[in-house]
Amino acid sequence: MAINGKINGTKVPGLVNGAEAAEHRVHRRKSVMWAARLETEHGACECSAFDVSAGGAKLRLHGPVTLNSPVRLVLERYGPIPAVAIWRRGATLGLRFTAPEAWIRELLGSALPI
Secondary structure (H helix, E strand, O other): OEEOOEEOOEEOOOEEOOEEHHHHOOOOOEEEEEEEEEEEOOEEEEEEEEEEOOOEEEEEEOOOOOOOOEEEEEEOOOEEEEEEEEEEEOOEEEEEEOOOHHHHHHHHHHHOOO
């Protein structure tokens, strides 16, 4: 049980007063359903992007990915975006984009929330 950002007395990154860090995001996220490909050190695998912001994306994929490793998210409509795989829960993977935010906003344009 999480209490004040701790589980069993241990501080857990991402928990703030028992709330998920999602409530404290820097970038607004937009729900999408885009076919994509993730290029990793293990090769490329098909995936679906279902949440995107100027800071990163949430993907659904089945394939090996090393956390904290550089990857490229290739979106059919927009091209490749450099990123880092930062978390994984089953078939869901979280990416943080490593390109400048201004470049991401220009690339994805109206697909991003204001």
